[in-house]
Amino acid sequence: MSNSFIPFPQYENAVFCGDKAAEILGALRIYSRALIGGEVPSMELLHPAEKPLECISCLLNNPEGILKTALRRMNADYVLLEENGKKDFNPAVLREKIESFGVSVKVLDVKGDADEVLRRAGKLYGAERQAERVIRDRKERMERLLELRIPKGRRVVVLLGIRNPIRHESYVFRVAAHSDLSQLLRGQFEVMNLFESTPEKDLIAGIQDLGSVEELFDLDPDLICLTGDALAGTTALQKTLKAGAKPCRAITEGRIAALPYYCDALSWRAPFILEEWSEALMW
Structure with missing residues (x-):
């Protein structure tokens, strides 16, 4: 503070x-x-x-x-x-x-x-x-965030990694465009989450099954964002590439960032979370 x-x-x-x-x-x-x-x-x-x-x-x-x-x-x-x-x-x-x-x-x-x-x-x-x-x-x-000159209209895909606190297991999910995180980023920086879906498919609000990572590559995002447990997200990307998937430009150009997750329950943290996202969007 x-x-x-x-x-x-x-x-x-x-x-x-x-x-x-x-x-x-x-x-x-x-x-x-x-x-x-x-x-x-x-x-x-x-x-x-x-x-x-x-x-x-x-x-x-x-x-x-x-x-x-x-x-x-x-x-x-x-x-x-x-x-x-x-x-x-x-x-x-x-x-x-x-x-x-x-x-x-x-x-x-x-x-x-x-x-x-x-x-x-x-x-x-x-x-x-x-x-x-x-x-x-x-x-x-x-x-202070309003004073930053951040390029508008960045196109992203967002993954959420969760690590089991007891067992050596991790899980990876997609974060949808209707999620609280995507809405926050759209309102503040005009960021576009390329994964459009319907709330009926949510596991929890705005979070859905990972599905095919290769499909996310095909969306050709400007930035791949790994929220939550970034190692879990990185592992999911590596497995897809090792299986022979064609990497998107964000992969080949190293535009991958570990960033904080957001939902309404974390609303008091929004400025802190946006500060970190602003750095990733400034390339």
């Missing part, structure tokens, strides 16, 4: 349910002992000190099995639920059920833009000053 004051972290004896809630509170340096997510791939890398319990879908299907034992073992003070307004994916609908376990519940409304949610979280935890510092820093970074 441009402001030199960074508060000591505040650790709550609680479970945070919801990726965006955990991220927003992390921006305020407020952390839980355990969290439940599902929207942000490899969330454990962003929140290494918070034990991942399960995904939100699992929680909604079996709140007692997922939470009750953990709350007892932790002797948790409370559970924080995010209110995201999403049908079939909203932790806040479990408020009464979790209160029936004999534990207090807090709810954080995460609808709206990042600044709004930061202010709500700051008010909920008495961290209003830190919320305003984060908001100010975000604004300053976005203003």
Whole structure:
């Protein structure tokens, strides 16, 4: 942050349910002992000190099995639920059920833009000053991005690599043009994601099966972008080339970049993520 004051972290004896809630509170340096997510791939890398319990879908299907034992073992003070307004994916609908376990519940409304949610979280935890510092820093970074002369209309394909945190396995997916990441890049830098598809094929929002990498080469992108675990993405490219696929110009000219992933749950990080993307787009 441009402001030199960074508060000591505040650790709550609680479970945070919801990726965006955990991220927003992390921006305020407020952390839980355990969290439940599902929207942000490899969330454990962003929140290494918070034990991942399960995904939100699992929680909604079996709140007692997922939470009750953990709350007892932790002797948790409370559970924080995010209110995201999403049908079939909203932790806040479990408020009464979790209160029936004999534990207090807090709810954080995460609808709206990042600044709004930061202010709500700051008010909920008495961290209003830190919320305003984060908001100010975000604004300053976005203003500096507007000063950059970045070529418009770059054509990209985007892969997402995910590494299993327990087993030695990795997985690679395509990031579609309707994804939050693609929309962010289009709005800021007029970047065009060449992989057009329909949301019905999504595994999670904007993320689809890898399919044929050779098909992506045929789209002739200006830049191949490896988000998430870049080694997993690189391996997928290498396997395709070794199998005899004709490389596209981005491959032969070395226009491949490891870049951060983005989705709405990471919205407070947007300026930081765009800063890294801006460097890759400036060739």
